[in-house]
Amino acid sequence: MPLLINRVVTEDSWLLVDEDNLSTHLNEDIVVPYELFAAEQEQLLSAEGGLGIRINGDQDLNLVLQNLDKLSLVTIEFPAFTDGRGFSFARILRRSGYSGQIRAEGDVTRDRLEYMERCGFDAFAIPADRFDETMVNAFGEVSVHYQGCADDERPIFRQ
Amino acid sequence: MYQYNEQDQNLINARVEQYRDQTRRFLAGEIPDEEFRALRLMNGLYIQRHAPMLRIAVPYGLMNSVQIRKLADITRKFDKNYAHFTTRTNIQLNWPKLEQVPDILAELAEVQMHSIQTSGNCLRNTTTDHFAGIIPDEVEDPRPWCEIIRQWTTLHPEFAYLPRKFKIAVAGSTEDRAATQVHDIGLHLVQNDAGETGFEVLVGGGLGRTPVIGKVIRSFLPKHDLLTYLEAILRVYNLNGRRDNKYKARIKILVNALGTEEFTRLVETEWDIIRATETRLTDEHIARIKGFFEPQPYAADAVDGLAVLENQLADNQEFSAWYERNTRDHKVAGYRAVVVSLKPHLKAPGDITDVQLDAVADLADKYNFGEIRSTHDQNLVLAHVAAGDLYQLWQSLRDQNLARPNIGTLTDMIVCPGFDFCSLANAHTLTVSEQINQKFDDLDYLHDIGDIKLNISGCINACAHHHVAHIGILGVDKNGEDFYQITLGGSSREDASLGKIIGRAVPQADVANTIEKVLQVYIDNRTDDERFIETVRRIGVAPFKERVYAPVN
Numbered sequence: 001m002p003l004l005i006n007r008v009v010t011e012d013s014w015l016l017v018d019e020d021n022l023s024t025h026l027n028e029d030i031v032v033p034y035e036l037f038a039a040e041q042e043q044l045l046s047a048e049g050g051l052g053i054r055i056n057g058d059q060d061l062n063l064v065l066q067n068l069d070k071l072s073l074v075t076i077e078f079p080a081f082t083d084g085r086g087f088s089f090a091r092i093l094r095r096s097g098y099s100g101q102i103r104a105e106g107d108v109t110r111d112r113l114e115y116m117e118r119c120g121f122d123a124f125a126i127p128a129d130r131f132d133e134t135m136v137n138a139f140g141e142v143s144v145h146y147q148g149c150a151d152d153e154r155p156i157f158r159q
Numbered sequence: 160m161y162q163y164n165e166q167d168q169n170l171i172n173a174r175v176e177q178y179r180d181q182t183r184r185f186l187a188g189e190i191p192d193e194e195f196r197a198l199r200l201m202n203g204l205y206i207q208r209h210a211p212m213l214r215i216a217v218p219y220g221l222m223n224s225v226q227i228r229k230l231a232d233i234t235r236k237f238d239k240n241y242a243h244f245t246t247r248t249n250i251q252l253n254w255p256k257l258e259q260v261p262d263i264l265a266e267l268a269e270v271q272m273h274s275i276q277t278s279g280n281c282l283r284n285t286t287t288d289h290f291a292g293i294i295p296d297e298v299e300d301p302r303p304w305c306e307i308i309r310q311w312t313t314l315h316p317e318f319a320y321l322p323r324k325f326k327i328a329v330a331g332s333t334e335d336r337a338a339t340q341v342h343d344i345g346l347h348l349v350q351n352d353a354g355e356t357g358f359e360v361l362v363g364g365g366l367g368r369t370p371v372i373g374k375v376i377r378s379f380l381p382k383h384d385l386l387t388y389l390e391a392i393l394r395v396y397n398l399n400g401r402r403d404n405k406y407k408a409r410i411k412i413l414v415n416a417l418g419t420e421e422f423t424r425l426v427e428t429e430w431d432i433i434r435a436t437e438t439r440l441t442d443e444h445i446a447r448i449k450g451f452f453e454p455q456p457y458a459a460d461a462v463d464g465l466a467v468l469e470n471q472l473a474d475n476q477e478f479s480a481w482y483e484r485n486t487r488d489h490k491v492a493g494y495r496a497v498v499v500s501l502k503p504h505l506k507a508p509g510d511i512t513d514v515q516l517d518a519v520a521d522l523a524d525k526y527n528f529g530e531i532r533s534t535h536d537q538n539l540v541l542a543h544v545a546a547g548d549l550y551q552l553w554q555s556l557r558d559q560n561l562a563r564p565n566i567g568t569l570t571d572m573i574v575c576p577g578f579d580f581c582s583l584a585n586a587h588t589l590t591v592s593e594q595i596n597q598k599f600d601d602l603d604y605l606h607d608i609g610d611i612k613l614n615i616s617g618c619i620n621a622c623a624h625h626h627v628a629h630i631g632i633l634g635v636d637k638n639g640e641d642f643y644q645i646t647l648g649g650s651s652r653e654d655a656s657l658g659k660i661i662g663r664a665v666p667q668a669d670v671a672n673t674i675e676k677v678l679q680v681y682i683d684n685r686t687d688d689e690r691f692i693e694t695v696r697r698i699g700v701a702p703f704k705e706r707v708y709a710p711v712n
Binding site for chain 2: 082112157
């Protein structure tokens with residue numbers, strides 16, 4: 001799955017683990033599904049590698065917010081492109097001071113990239129059949145912004 | 160009115176090109192149908208029964224003559240020489256071609272118009288009172304606040320994929336002509352004890368399958384906090400609104416499920432976090448936007464026309480009837496507001512031809528400082544006409560079939576396009592409005608019945624707001640035949656209420672006769688100056704029900 005980080009196609013350096021292989025990779029850079037994170041918090045937080053969590057709109061963002069300083073990656077799943085909860089998740093993460101990677105995953109395609117980036121996403125895992133290199137042109141298609149957002153908190157009247 | 164600066168213009172130009180590219184990629188097969196559907200809806204393009212339908216935004220119902228002429232031109236070039244005004248004060252074109260929509264948008268952008276967010280599950284056009292700025296007892300002109308909201312809602316990156324559509328209305332006086340209590344958010348300009356202006360905030364009103372009157376969640380919001388508070392409401396809704404069932408996805412369902420108190424607590428908790436952010440309004444910004452809504456340059460000698468007008472009214476009964484029904488007071492002496500009726504005899508309510516649009520633009524330039532407003536009731540308003548000009552204006556409007564003296568009467572109906580155009584509709588609406596028009600063409604009878612609101616929706620989505628009409632008519636399908644359910648006692652005004660169903664639905668052929676029976680009960684029971692709605696509220700639905708369903712001998 002092609003991955004854009006800061007608008008550039010990049011190799012993924014993170015490994016998604018499940019409960020079966022967690023112990024093998026505990027001290028590597030791993031992404032852990034929300035339920036596994038909730039179950040194995042203590043072990044995960046004291047491990048040596050980088051730690052990421054994968055969450056979707058049905059799950060409780062507070063668990064992520066409570067551990068922000070330990071996390072280097074938050075992956076937010078979009079089960080359908082119409083599910084806009086992830087936009088608010090990213091916004092809340094950024095305003096809470098989180099500066100690690102926020103990755104969009106799932107039904108993530110070109111025509112939402114610009115809004116996602118404004119809300120605080122900096123990484124996009126795009127299904128291979130929907131990826132093409134011209135996608136990066138989607139960023140900045142509309143450069144005038146009336147509202148403040150995670151990219152620039154100033155609305156147009158303070159810019 | 161508000162004038163775009165370079166940034167506003169750049170934004171809509173860029174949006175046109177973005178949509179042009181989206182259309183191109185769709186036609187090239189690069190965007191799946193379902194995904195393009197969301198994109199085109201967010202740009203006002205539906206696929207309807209016969210053709211696509213393009214909904215063009217008219218922010219808070221305010222236009223100038225240049226824009227109206229452009230619309231006339233667009234209906235000639237790209238459509239069938241007419242347009243339709245909606246209850247959100249927007250304009251619909253019923254016959255555009257999907258491939259040509261980007262070109263239509265480019266033409267609209269030349270006159271500072273667009274179709275951004277006129278559909279889809281996003282923040283829609285904000286509406287207000289069509290008499291804003293000319294009412295004597297107004298707390299404040301609501302339009303600057305609508306413009307501030309327009310900017311905030313336009314291409315909002317966080318709230319583009321809400322659980323469902325989201326509509327905001329603002330009222331500036333105690334009279335509510337914007338149906339604020341049946342909006343997702345209703346804002347009422349109010350003053351607190353210290354004399355400061357702010358907003359009473361209502362949330363969770365709506366019509367459709369589950370009609371609900373909005374609840375007050377804050378009685379006074381300081382004006383500088385308007386956008387941060389809206390942001391808090393929208394974030395709570397975006398995160399918590401239901402996404403598993405589109406019929407349960409509006410904010411009214413969330414407010415009811417959580418309870419007003421808990422919903423309010425969530426909003427206030429979020430607002431505490433963000434109220435001091437950069438989104439808080441500045442005095443400078445408020446003043447700048449208000450600067451676009453200064454009073455028109457009224458003529459001091461306009462009062463001189465009053466004597467002339469008095470003679471004209473005395474001499475011409477037809478003119479006098481029009482004056483009584485289709486004009487109203489203006490706060491500046493010597494001026495009146497004129498409602499241009501888009502409810503002529505036997506024509507689709509809210510429709511207007513290219514020739515009529517051009518004529519209205521010319522009349523607006525001649526008599527009304529070039530300004531035109533569209534109303535929630537699907538009419539137009541020329542808000543500032545000097546008394547001495549009314550007679551000439553009336554003659555010109557009459558020549559264009561735009562002066563039917565029926566504003567606020569039975570034939571000033573809100574009617575959705577119904578089965579003839581809409582792919583959601585279960586039943587025809589235009590045939591029913593024609594039937595009612597034919598039955599009740601007698602002006603004396605209509606004026607005797609007086610103020611009454613009759614609305615006709617072709618399906619349960621209630622686009623014509625039948626629940627909040629004094630007489631509501633809802634089209635239903637029964638084994639392939641059109642039937643109509645009748646409700647009485649609804650209101651979308653400051654005394655908002657939901658109508659009650661009087662009984663089983665009646666067949667199409669019987670609708671006008673049924674209305675006649677309902678009106679007869681009113682005539683038999685009214686006291687002195689009692690309006691229809693007041694009689695219904697006083698005597699209840701039972702006497703009406705009894706008459707309508709009485710066995711035929």
